[in-house]
Structure formats: structure tokens, C-alpha cells
Amino acid sequence: MLTLNDISKNVIDMQYEVRGALVTRAGQMEKEGRTIVKCNLGNPQELGQRPLSYLRQVLALVTSPDLIGTSIKDQNGNEVIHADLHQRARTIIDITRTVGRYTESAGLEYVRRQVAEFITRRDSIPASPDMIMLTDGASPAVKSVLQAIISSPKTGIMIPVPRYPLYSASITALGGQAVGYYLDEEHDWETNVAEMERAYSEAKKRGIDIKALVVINPGNPTGDVLPEHDIIDTIKFAQEHNLTILADEVYQDNIFNGNKFYSFAKHVLELKADDVSLFSFHSGSKAVGECGLRMGYMEMRNIPTEVYDQMVKIQSVSLCANHIGQVAMGLMVTPPRPGEASFTIYDREYKELQRNLEEKAKLMYEGINRIPGMHTAEIQGAMYAFPHLDLPAGKTDVDYCTTLLEETGILFVPGSGFGQRAGTNHFRTTLLPPKAELASMLSKLEKFHKVFVA
Incomplete structure (x- = not known):
């Protein structure tokens, strides 16, 4: 037993x-x-919190494609699902045939293109679908990167404190070392390079081989949004110490009080930090509240092809992310546009x-x-x-x-x-x-x- x-x-x-x-x-x-x-x-x-009608209605159609083109009316005789959403569902089915099959391990190519186009619209930077992987929410993506990086009991991953327990739990399970750096509570939980240097130096003295740095922006559990200078300083710190950055950006849509979200991808490119490998994570769990659909993606920058292949191999052990979640991610990053019938409700x-x-x-x-x-x-x-x-x-x-x-x-x-x-x-x-x-x-x-x- x-x-x-x-x-x-x-x-x-x-x-x-x-x-x-x-x-x-x-x-x-x-x-x-x-x-x-x-x-x-x-x-x-x-x-x-109510789900968005647009996303759920298209998913209803792609999971029951016989309903595509069928008139569905409410008790007042109004069409429940607008014609443009029927057309979206038809396009998806024409591409993917059925959501009941496995996809390629990196995820549906058309959705990866949609994600790349979303990043370009968000940041005005180029993005490649060949460096994007669709995942079952952001958490499995994070764990796959940590699995790839942690190669010995002395491998260190710098994580913010307060931390989201996903990171400390995963690092422990994989046999690595969590190296905590404190956020500055007196200044709205901003990062502080001097504190990062302290944590880095003390860990190195203990023989820890620090390979990566985690940043969570907007913050969990702290509810902060990092100012642009923090993003720049963090990239320069990673560059100086040859650290890979894991940018957890799953709350990027939830910004309050006139604050602004700045992505690491945009600033790594603008700083010409080609020697800083970057993994950026996003999810539909928080952006649109669809935790149960397990929809997410990971974008990789400054990653050699052979490393990307290893990331795909890790994903292939589970075959692929769930098909419905992949479709949902595509829908999240391509919402209805002005002029389309479904736009007003969305x-x-x-x-x-x-x-x-x-x-x-x-x-x-x-x-x-x-x-x-x-x-x-x-x-x-x-x-x-x-x-x-x-x-x-x-x-x-x-x-x-x-x-x-x-x-x-x-x-x-x-x-x-x-x-x-x-x-x-x-x-x-x-x-x-x-x-x-x-x-x-x-x-x-x-x-x-x-x-x-x-």
C-alpha cells in the first residue's frame, strides 16, 4: 500500500x-x-460575475455546430445570437472542423496568429505566432517554464514577496530554490532594484545558481500596477545578471483609477535587450472571468529555436491545451468591432x-x-x-x-x-x-x- x-x-x-x-x-x-x-x-x-454573452454564444455554436445558422429567439421574438456570431462560429468550424479533437501541441495556428495580432495592437510591436503557445490557463505555462529552467537543487528563481503561491509551490515541487525579493509596501508595492540586488547577492553567496526573475504585473496579491520606470529597471537588472524574465501579466485588463499597464514585451524590444529571454503570460480567467474554460497563452521572446522546441515538447506530453479553451482565447483577443451587430451588447x-x-x-x-x-x-x-x-x-x-x-x-x-x-x-x-x-x-x-x- x-x-x-x-x-x-x-x-x-x-x-x-x-x-x-x-x-x-x-x-x-x-x-x-x-x-x-x-x-x-x-x-x-x-x-x-456574469460571462460575456458574445464569448459564450460563439462557444455554444462551435460545440453544437448543427445550430449554426439556426434562428434562436427569446420570449419577445428577438434573435438571441446575432448573425455575425453565427458567421464567426462557421469560420471557426471551417478551420478546425471540430472542437472534440486534439490540436497541434503549440495550439491552433489561427488562434496563435490572433494572439500575435492582439499583442501588436496592444503594444505597436511585431509579434510572431511561432513564438506563442496556447495553454490551459496561465498556470500550466508558468509551470512548464519552471520545469524547463530548474535543472538542479541549486537552481534559483527570484520571486516577489508577497508572492502568488503558484510560484513558491511549483519551485518547491520541482526541487529548485525560491529567492524572494521584497516589494516596497511604502510605495504601493513597487519593485526596488536595490532590494533585488540584495536578494541576488545573498543567494549567490549561498551557492544558488539564479536563472530567472518573476514579475507579477498587475500584482497578486498586492493589487499594484508597476510604473514604467520599474519595468525598465527590472529589464536592466535582468540584463546585467543574465536572468530570464517570467512576466505574469494575467491582470493586464483590470486597471483602475487612471493607471496604465506597460508590458515587458514592448520594453524589452524598445531597450534592444536582445540578450534577455522573456516569457509573458496572459489568461482569460481574469480578463473575462472565465476561470473554468482554462484559456491562456505564453509568448516567448529572445528564445532560440531549440529552446522553443523543448517548450513544445513539454506541452506535447499532455498532447495539447484543451481545444475549447484555445477557441475561447481567440475570441477574447478578437472581440466584436464597432459596426458589427453583436458589438453593442459586448x-x-x-x-x-x-x-x-x-x-x-x-x-x-x-x-x-x-x-x-x-x-x-x-x-x-x-x-x-x-x-x-x-x-x-x-x-x-x-x-x-x-x-x-x-x-x-x-x-x-x-x-x-x-x-x-x-x-x-x-x-x-x-x-x-x-x-x-x-x-x-x-x-x-x-x-x-x-x-x-x-
Whole structure:
């Protein structure tokens, strides 16, 4: 019989805190009839966000192609699916024949072309479909790059702290070394080259062979958006130390308060940093809230052909990303255009999705900073806040979040699960519950906090 003693130590040591012990306890409480306010995970549709009609309608047609061209009307006699979406579905089926088959390992060529064209529109730079791979969301793409890079127990990957646990968990599972560099909380969680240099130098003294640097922009769990000078400084740091950059940009569509997203791809090209290998990741899980469709892509720059071939080989072990997710990624990067029949509905729904998220970011920011002994930086993007907690001596953010869950049903993730400076306490919360529920949650949180710290 297989026992725990037979399991890889790397797997046992791996931790993924956003689905850790508190989430298990919350599940038990739900079975007991308790109401749980799930602020632990960026899972938009779980918390009521509606999918975009355009994307779902085209997917409905390509999964049931006999319906293409069929009139489908609502109770008022109006066409549910506009003619231009029927035509889109017909074009997709003409290209791919059926979504029930395996695709080439790198992904459908026509979708990779669409992604390349999207990058060119976004950044006004050339992009090659031959350096794009379609993946089951961004996470498998990240893990495949780490799998390729981590070649020994001494291989180091620099990751931001606070970190998204995908990185620390994957590095541990693959037997590498996570080298944390702290983000600057006093300056809206920006990167700091001096801090990167500190982390790099200390790791090198321990014999760590640092090969890559991870940047998450917009930030998870911090909700920051990196200014352009941070992007440039980070590329120059990577260039100086011969580091590959992993640019996690899955929240690039979720930008608030007039902030602006700057891609690493654009700046690597503009800086002529041809000696910096770059892997950039994007996903439909956050951009349009379709976590369950598992749609993502990875773009590679300054990667030799033989390295690209190794990345495709890793993907080929799983044959390919799921076909429906690949089609959905193509739809995400080629939305309806003005003049098309479906544009009005799409435009209204997409703007409402973004407006609603920005309004909730404002509500969260103001609500948190209204509570004495708790504060958060400006929520500039993504869908999270990472508030700082002032707690009584001897109390930790794990104590705080555990007691909060038991007494109120509010589920946060303790800041220690993401990493933080010694002696500080935080928690991560999503912005995703409906506004009325979010306002109620903040009211309960304020009452709880006053009692907990008394």
C-alpha cells in the first residue's frame, strides 16, 4: 500500500495557501449550514460575475455546430445570437472542423496568429505566432517554464514577496530554490532594484545558481500596477545578471483609477535587450472571468529555436491545451468591432464588468482604510487588496483569519501564506463579492477587528 513515506518530499513540502486549511474549514462550515463570504480566491463567476454573452454564444455554436445558422429567439421574438456570431462560429468550424479533437501541441495556428495580432495592437510591436503557445490557463505555462529552467537543487528563481503561491509551490515541487525579493509596501508595492540586488547577492553567496526573475504585473496579491520606470529597471537588472524574465501579466485588463499597464514585451524590444529571454503570460480567467474554460497563452521572446522546441515538447506530453479553451482565447483577443451587430451588447457588458470591478476596488480601499489599525495601499489593478494589520503582541494573521472565519464566515487568506517582512501581518482579500455583500462584509470586518485587537 502506498503511504505518505512513499510520497516525494518536494510534494509534501509544497504549499498552496489560497486553497489551504482555512478553505477546508470553510467547506466544512458550509456543510454545517453556515454562510461563507468567499474572499480567498480570484474566481469571478463563483461570486456572481456574469460571462460575456458574445464569448459564450460563439462557444455554444462551435460545440453544437448543427445550430449554426439556426434562428434562436427569446420570449419577445428577438434573435438571441446575432448573425455575425453565427458567421464567426462557421469560420471557426471551417478551420478546425471540430472542437472534440486534439490540436497541434503549440495550439491552433489561427488562434496563435490572433494572439500575435492582439499583442501588436496592444503594444505597436511585431509579434510572431511561432513564438506563442496556447495553454490551459496561465498556470500550466508558468509551470512548464519552471520545469524547463530548474535543472538542479541549486537552481534559483527570484520571486516577489508577497508572492502568488503558484510560484513558491511549483519551485518547491520541482526541487529548485525560491529567492524572494521584497516589494516596497511604502510605495504601493513597487519593485526596488536595490532590494533585488540584495536578494541576488545573498543567494549567490549561498551557492544558488539564479536563472530567472518573476514579475507579477498587475500584482497578486498586492493589487499594484508597476510604473514604467520599474519595468525598465527590472529589464536592466535582468540584463546585467543574465536572468530570464517570467512576466505574469494575467491582470493586464483590470486597471483602475487612471493607471496604465506597460508590458515587458514592448520594453524589452524598445531597450534592444536582445540578450534577455522573456516569457509573458496572459489568461482569460481574469480578463473575462472565465476561470473554468482554462484559456491562456505564453509568448516567448529572445528564445532560440531549440529552446522553443523543448517548450513544445513539454506541452506535447499532455498532447495539447484543451481545444475549447484555445477557441475561447481567440475570441477574447478578437472581440466584436464597432459596426458589427453583436458589438453593442459586448461593449455594454464588458464596460460594465470593468466598471463594477473598479467601483468595488474603491469600496474596498475606503472600507479598509476606515478601520483603525488596518490600512491598504491604493488598489490600482488586478482584483485583490493586501491590507496591513496592526495586531496585539503574540497574535498573528493566521490567528486573525481563523477567528474571523469562525465568528463571521468571512474567508480571507493570511498574509503569511504569501510571504511578508518579519514582524508584519496582512491578509489577502478579493474584490469579487457583489457590492452589497462587500459592503456588509466590510461592516462585519470593522466590528470584528475592534473586538479582536481590544
